[in-house]
Amino acid sequence: MEQETLVVDGFVFPSYKEAQIALKEKKNIEVIKGNTPLEDENVCFELYSKLIERDMFKTVIGYHFLHELRQRLITEFGYEEESLKTIILPIKMEYDKVNRISLLESKLERMTVVQNRLKIAIAAMAFMVVAMFVIAAVNPNAKYINAEHKVSDKYSAWQEELEQREQAVKDREAELNIDSEK
Numbered sequence: 001m002e003q004e005t006l007v008v009d010g011f012v013f014p015s016y017k018e019a020q021i022a023l024k025e026k027k028n029i030e031v032i033k034g035n036t037p038l039e040d041e042n043v044c045f046e047l048y049s050k051l052i053e054r055d056m057f058k059t060v061i062g063y064h065f066l067h068e069l070r071q072r073l074i075t076e077f078g079y080e081e082e083s084l085k086t087i088i089l090p091i092k093m094e095y096d097k098v099n100r101i102s103l104l105e106s107k108l109e110r111m112t113v114v115q116n117r118l119k120i121a122i123a124a125m126a127f128m129v130v131a132m133f134v135i136a137a138v139n140p141n142a143k144y145i146n147a148e149h150k151v152s153d154k155y156s157a158w159q160e161e162l163e164q165r166e167q168a169v170k171d172r173e174a175e176l177n178i179d180s181e182k
Contacts, residue, residue: 009061022059029065038069041077048073052085063087 006012006019009026013019038044048069057063066087073079 008059011060013059018059022061025057025059025062025065028056029062032065038072041073044069044073044077045079049085052087058090063089 005016006014008019008022011022013022032047036043036047038047048066051057051066051069057066070084070087073084074081
């Protein structure tokens with residue numbers, strides 16, 4: 001979008017859409033000026049009143065025209081400011097909507113950056129967990145981690161073997177005692 005397309009009657013508009021609205025208003029104002037005898041006090045007053053009642057304008061181009069009509073009524077035709085309807089600007093103009101959209105877009109961009117950082121952090125943590133399992137499996141010192149279980153298993157095997165030998169010795173003694181009694 002070129003900068004010239006945003007300029008209407010010396011005003012630069014923040015969006016192409018608002019510039020197009022202003023261009024329509026400018027054309028309508030030219031038609032009004034061409035078809036309306038603004039030198040007539042009553043016609044000028046009626047036009048000013050109806051334009052304000054109908055809320056015809058949405059951009060600074062239209063509000064500028066209303067201000068020109070108001071100034072003509074005051075200076076040329078002697079109207080008091082209090083007797084004329086005031087020009088009420090809208091609470092939110094079109095560019096406010098554009099600003100809100102751009103604000104939301106910037107928030108979305110920040111959230112996307114945060115989301116990407118979180119994905120990287122999650123991937124790094126997952127890599128660290130996998131690395132810890134690999135280190136635990138490959139580490140030569142991992143044998144000492146379960147040393148207590150290995151020692152107790154070894155002693156229980158020795159105890160079992162000793163009990164079997166002791167039983168064998170008792171059986172042999174019993175056998176010898178039986179033979180000696182005969």
